[in-house]
Amino acid sequence: MDNLKKGRLGAVFKSIGILFVVLAFTLMGLTAYTLRKSFPQESGIITIPGLENQVKVIRDEWGIPQIYANSSHDLFLAQGYVHAQDRFWQMDFWRHIGAGRLSEMFGESQLDKDKFLRTMGWKKLAEQEFEILDVSTKANLQAYAEGVNAYLGNHQGSALSLEYAVLKLLNREYLPEPWQPIHSILWGKVMAYDLSTNLGDEIERTILLKSFPKQRVDELFPLYPDDFPVILPKFKLAKKADRKTEDISLNLNLSTLKDITPSLKSIASNISEMEEILGTTGKNVGSNSWTISGKRTSTGKPIIADDPHLAVQMPSIWYETGLHCNSINNNCPYNVTGFTFAGVPGVIVGHNNRIAWGVTNVMSDTMDLYVEKINPENPNQYELDGKWVDMQLVESEIQVASQESVNQIVRYTQHGPILSDVLPKLQEFDRSSLVETPKNYAVSLRWTTLEPSQLISAIQEINRAQNWQEFRTAASKFDIAAQNLVYADVDGNIGYQMPGRTPIREKGDGRYPVPGWNNEYEWQGYIDFEELPHSLNPEKGYIVTANNAVVDDNYPYVITKDWVHGYRAKRIEEMIKGANQPLTLTDIELIQGDTLDLNARYLVPIFESINFNDSRIENARQLLLNWDFQLNIESPASAIFQTFWKKLLTLTFHDELPEDYHPDGSDRWYAVIRNLVTQPDNLWWDNRNTPKVENRDEIFKLALTKAVDQLETTFTKNPEKWTWGKLHKINFRNPTLGKSGVAAIEKLFNRGTYPTSGNGETVNANRWKANQSSFEVTHIPSMRMIVDLAKFGSSQTIHSTGQSGHAFNRHYTDMIEPWRNIQYHSMLWGDEKINENAESTLLLLPE
Numbered sequence: 001m002d003n004l005k006k007g008r009l010g011a012v013f014k015s016i017g018i019l020f021v022v023l024a025f026t027l028m029g030l031t032a033y034t035l036r037k038s039f040p041q042e043s044g045i046i047t048i049p050g051l052e053n054q055v056k057v058i059r060d061e062w063g064i065p066q067i068y069a070n071s072s073h074d075l076f077l078a079q080g081y082v083h084a085q086d087r088f089w090q091m092d093f094w095r096h097i098g099a100g101r102l103s104e105m106f107g108e109s110q111l112d113k114d115k116f117l118r119t120m121g122w123k124k125l126a127e128q129e130f131e132i133l134d135v136s137t138k139a140n141l142q143a144y145a146e147g148v149n150a151y152l153g154n155h156q157g158s159a160l161s162l163e164y165a166v167l168k169l170l171n172r173e174y175l176p177e178p179w180q181p182i183h184s185i186l187w188g189k190v191m192a193y194d195l196s197t198n199l200g201d202e203i204e205r206t207i208l209l210k211s212f213p214k215q216r217v218d219e220l221f222p223l224y225p226d227d228f229p230v231i232l233p234k235f236k237l238a239k240k241a242d243r244k245t246e247d248i249s250l251n252l253n254l255s256t257l258k259d260i261t262p263s264l265k266s267i268a269s270n271i272s273e274m275e276e277i278l279g280t281t282g283k284n285v286g287s288n289s290w291t292i293s294g295k296r297t298s299t300g301k302p303i304i305a306d307d308p309h310l311a312v313q314m315p316s317i318w319y320e321t322g323l324h325c326n327s328i329n330n331n332c333p334y335n336v337t338g339f340t341f342a343g344v345p346g347v348i349v350g351h352n353n354r355i356a357w358g359v360t361n362v363m364s365d366t367m368d369l370y371v372e373k374i375n376p377e378n379p380n381q382y383e384l385d386g387k388w389v390d391m392q393l394v395e396s397e398i399q400v401a402s403q404e405s406v407n408q409i410v411r412y413t414q415h416g417p418i419l420s421d422v423l424p425k426l427q428e429f430d431r432s433s434l435v436e437t438p439k440n441y442a443v444s445l446r447w448t449t450l451e452p453s454q455l456i457s458a459i460q461e462i463n464r465a466q467n468w469q470e471f472r473t474a475a476s477k478f479d480i481a482a483q484n485l486v487y488a489d490v491d492g493n494i495g496y497q498m499p500g501r502t503p504i505r506e507k508g509d510g511r512y513p514v515p516g517w518n519n520e521y522e523w524q525g526y527i528d529f530e531e532l533p534h535s536l537n538p539e540k541g542y543i544v545t546a547n548n549a550v551v552d553d554n555y556p557y558v559i560t561k562d563w564v565h566g567y568r569a570k571r572i573e574e575m576i577k578g579a580n581q582p583l584t585l586t587d588i589e590l591i592q593g594d595t596l597d598l599n600a601r602y603l604v605p606i607f608e609s610i611n612f613n614d615s616r617i618e619n620a621r622q623l624l625l626n627w628d629f630q631l632n633i634e635s636p637a638s639a640i641f642q643t644f645w646k647k648l649l650t651l652t653f654h655d656e657l658p659e660d661y662h663p664d665g666s667d668r669w670y671a672v673i674r675n676l677v678t679q680p681d682n683l684w685w686d687n688r689n690t691p692k693v694e695n696r697d698e699i700f701k702l703a704l705t706k707a708v709d710q711l712e713t714t715f716t717k718n719p720e721k722w723t724w725g726k727l728h729k730i731n732f733r734n735p736t737l738g739k740s741g742v743a744a745i746e747k748l749f750n751r752g753t754y755p756t757s758g759n760g761e762t763v764n765a766n767r768w769k770a771n772q773s774s775f776e777v778t779h780i781p782s783m784r785m786i787v788d789l790a791k792f793g794s795s796q797t798i799h800s801t802g803q804s805g806h807a808f809n810r811h812y813t814d815m816i817e818p819w820r821n822i823q824y825h826s827m828l829w830g831d832e833k834i835n836e837n838a839e840s841t842l843l844l845l846p847e
Contacts, residue, residue, distance in 0.1 A: 103406075187341055336351070
């Protein structure tokens with residue numbers, strides 16, 4: 001898959017590398033004034049058209065704004081203005097992703113990505129959603145847009161951000177357009193794609209079934225472990241639904257669909273290219289959150305913790321803000337603080353005056369591929385129950401920088417958009433199978449996110465919620481990108497709610513593509529909100545979510561068959577249950593910073609019975625056997641085990657699996673190996689490229705030997721010098737110009753390198769990928785938040801880079817070191833504390 005990733009967004013800049021080098025030297029010579037003119041004004045007075053009354057913006061030492069206003073209109077207008085001050089380039093880039101308009105900014109190299117994005121049709125959906133929103137949400141979106149546009153009215157080019165000075169060389173005619181309410185709605189669509197997990201697994205399973213029997217494929221996609229935590233293990237419906245799922249792989253239709261391997265590879269290629277834009281894919285997106293009852297805390301009140309895991313990027317995806325009405329009333333009902341997305345009004349994760357909440361990804365299966373039979377006489381018709389049905393055709397125009405625009409027609413079936421038109425390889429079937437496949441076909445996608453949603457309304461209602469019932473009512477509108485919502489309130493309650501549209505399938509379980517030419521595999525609707533898993537005040541006194549299984553097999557509906565396998569959840573529960581005294585905020589910090597590798601704890605004991613004649617390898621074995629399994633930066637044993645793990649996966653699977661599906665070393669592979677080690681003679685252990693039939697212990701022995709050889713080559717022959725932090729490092733990269741391929745330009749916007757601890761399945765989850773050449777970190781705890789319901793002012797948080805999106809601003813990098821060292825800043829609450837910590841005060845006045 002590495003070859004596929006060469007088509008990354010940055011390729012557009014390599015073609016004009018000489019110009020960028022010239023520009024880089026020019027920028028290096030700019031005066032301090034030029035570099036600073038895009039920095040936000042943080043004090044004094046600014047008049048803004050559209051404001052009704054004065055708004056006060058107080059910033060602390062981290063540049064975090066606390067916004068005070070008399071009305072919702074002014075509050076969200078000011079939030080839009082402040083977001084634009086610090087992060088407009090990020091906002092502009094993401095809205096172009098959502099609308100499929102990257103070519104408009106970066107030229108022809110982005111045309112294929114735009115066609116793929118336009119096929120999703122997010123912009124049209126956003127327009128539909130805006131029309132169905134309630135009056136107050138519409139008004140807040142419009143006020144937010146007014147604030148962004150007020151900032152744009154006085155700032156253009158490099159005064160907006162340094163990136164625009166660089167972009168000017170590539171696209172001299174580009175000018176940011178005014179912000180529209182639908183641009184905020186598009187954020188939800190992009191994040192839903194970012195958090196979607198099952199499409200890649202669906203494709204991979206089907207492709208592997210072409211080369212392996214189902215039993216061996218199943219070994220690579222193990223079920224959730226019986227001895228690992230389930231979020232709501234005893235959740236039952238009042239009336240059990242009469243539903244059954246069928247393993248479609250036992251059906252003749254799957255044999256038919258195994259022949260679409262070239263088609264599925266094309267989709268996988270496009271997903272890979274999207275990863276280069278978004279910085280991640282769903283299957284690598286995890287998170288931790290937990291809520292603990294006062295019965296288990298030192299304060300007697302709940303504590304809630306959250307740390308969403310997202311791709312490494314510069315600046316952080318999060319922006320911390322407080323939104324405060326000077327007087328709480330119907331005209332202004334907000335008093336909330338926490339983390340926002342620049343581009344979206346409201347607070348995504350945080351607390352208000354009475355409740356706190358956190359989120360992790362459910363990993364629900366909400367995407368299905370359908371193979372459609374196409375009329376050979378009319379490519380715009382598809383078969384449905386023996387009849388040809390007209391597709392819906394949607395035409396759009398793609399602006400390509402300063403070049404001529406390109407027209408695109410997207411075709412829709414009843415299931416969703418046809419992907420064949422943007423992925424030509426979908427038209428190439430492998431005809432070697434004896435099973436009949438359609439001569440003329442297309443592949444369509446059904447996905448819950450391709451229907452209008454109320455996500456924006458849900459966010460704002462959660463911000464206003466005062467109790468569990470109001471929180472659940474708001475969550476019922478959280479209908480895409482299903483999240484595990486954890487809850488706590490000042491009255492001492494803790495709770496859990498899974499929201500989101502979750503399909504009920506007539507047949508199949510969503511794990512494989514299905515025929516679209518009949519109604520056998522249609523969705524019958526969605527699980528009713530009241531039947532979605534939820535809990536209030538469980539007897540055990542805590543709720544832990546880490547993308548692990550929400551429910552057990554007693555639940556009558558399929559949420560997914562591909563849960564994250566629960567290693568982080570298991571470790572968090574161990575630490576909560578293992579506490580011999582009530583938990584404090586310091587204890588929660590220790591949990592969030594924990595780096596114990598459960599995978600190592602399961603595998604290292606196997607070395608107790610494996611001896612080495614080579615003293616070098618024997619020394620490494622002893623270091624592993626005496627290790628505490630914590631992946632600390634200075635730990636030699638951590639470096640040894642992680643290098644061994646990479647070699648183990650290579651030796652076990654690379655001889656048989658296609659290169660695109662070499663193991664990435666994530667939790668799924670933890671579970672695969674954990675199952676295989678109990679079968680020392682399983683066929684996977686054998687290297688088919690050698691005449692000998694290898695077993696588990698021989699592969700373990702060879703993997704450790706190769707690991708030691710590599711570490712000696714990389715460092716020295718002294719194992720004490722093989723520290724994990726020397727291998728495992730983070731580079732924070734700007735997702736656009738920071739991947740230009742021109743070192744001088746990248747240096748302007750990127751920051752690194754930083755050694756770090758943990759890996760993708762420790763609680764402190766700094767993921768690296770075993771199918772890449774280095775141990776570079778790809779995904780991180782993008783922020784950490786701990787909320788104390790006994791005293792909100794004691795709450796604390798951090799995110800990964802800093803508030804500012806402006807390179808060389810003091811808040812561009814000031815959070816990196818505390819974040820890396822599991823340190824926090826105070827989550828300011830209350831007028832007195834906010835004023836005490838004020839470093840600047842800005843007054844926004846009506847024009």
